[in-house]
Amino acid sequence: MRAIWKGAVSFGLVNVPVRLFAATQEHDIRFHQVHRADGGRIRMKRVCSVCGEEVSYDQLAKGFEAEDGRLVVLTDEDFESLPLATGHEIDVVEFVPTEQVDPVLYGRSYYLEPDSRAAKPYALLREALETTERVAVVKVALRQRESLAVLRVRDRVIMLQTLLWPDEVREADFPILDEDVDLRPQELRMAASLVDSMATDFDPSAFEDDYQKALGELVDAKLEGAAPAPVQSSEAASTEVVDLLSALQASVDRAKASRGEPPSKTAAKSATKATAEKAPARKTATKKTSAAKATAPAKKAPAKTAKAPAKKSAAKKTPAKRSA
Numbered sequence: 001m002r003a004i005w006k007g008a009v010s011f012g013l014v015n016v017p018v019r020l021f022a023a024t025q026e027h028d029i030r031f032h033q034v035h036r037a038d039g040g041r042i043r044m045k046r047v048c049s050v051c052g053e054e055v056s057y058d059q060l061a062k063g064f065e066a067e068d069g070r071l072v073v074l075t076d077e078d079f080e081s082l083p084l085a086t087g088h089e090i091d092v093v094e095f096v097p098t099e100q101v102d103p104v105l106y107g108r109s110y111y112l113e114p115d116s117r118a119a120k121p122y123a124l125l126r127e128a129l130e131t132t133e134r135v136a137v138v139k140v141a142l143r144q145r146e147s148l149a150v151l152r153v154r155d156r157v158i159m160l161q162t163l164l165w166p167d168e169v170r171e172a173d174f175p176i177l178d179e180d181v182d183l184r185p186q187e188l189r190m191a192a193s194l195v196d197s198m199a200t201d202f203d204p205s206a207f208e209d210d211y212q213k214a215l216g217e218l219v220d221a222k223l224e225g226a227a228p229a230p231v232q233s234s235e236a237a238s239t240e241v242v243d244l245l246s247a248l249q250a251s252v253d254r255a256k257a258s259r260g261e262p263p264s265k266t267a268a269k270s271a272t273k274a275t276a277e278k279a280p281a282r283k284t285a286t287k288k289t290s291a292a293k294a295t296a297p298a299k300k301a302p303a304k305t306a307k308a309p310a311k312k313s314a315a316k317k318t319p320a321k322r323s324a
Helices: 076-080 119-132 185-197 210-224 244-258 265-286 288-295 303-315 317-323
Strands: 005-011 014-022 062-065 071-074 089-097 106-114 134-142 145-154 157-163
Touching (some): 005 134, 014 119, 119 134
Parallel strands (some): 005 089
Antiparallel strands (some): 089 134, 106 157, 145 157
């Protein structure tokens, strides 16, 4: 790895010289734009919209256009004149509990490697963060921009993870979330059962980017002049509206089947019973007259089992339908 920044972590009167390394990398396959007919590379030219001339890199500058159309041009010298209080220093502002940093704020991740003469203060900071279960909130200047970041420990290395500024996080404004939704107890129990049946310890190495793997195989086949292997399409998600409780039960059974466990007979019976109770509820809530007619022939069947569930489910018909 190649260091992208050199400086020092400063907390109190202690300075820890460090080098900064990118902790992540993308594995996307990169493509060039080419002419479909002959495969020739497409070159993009930087052409000025005013004089029509091609502009070289050393003639480029950054421009900002105001809403009224006025344009200001900023040069490298302008950016260099801006004050960056942190300079080549990672300035620790405060230490906060780890759980108080919302994950939505996290940005890029970097490793901090200590200088050869800074192994002891580096280890001291690392142990202090782990012992107190806190992260250090810092300010640092990266790529001509001051960033808010945190220092946290991963294995035995201190990581610097940039944070978004508060005004860079959008508010979630979805009116539908303000509506009241009534959830039946059996739905909550079944949802909890589904979570339990799929619960495990997170192991990121167990996952693979199937798309990138298939894309790489496709490119390799093209390079060798061979016919691409047929790609197995993933199962399309169903858009059919089904009973929520039945869908939860089917999900639990599928999760158990994937682990070689038999489906729960008790849960299956309760789901079937709840579905049977829910069917007459829709009829009784639609029209009272039709409900009265429906209860008359029900006496031929076992009357108690037909009427009792109908009254119970009719009372909760509207909330149950809305949650489904």
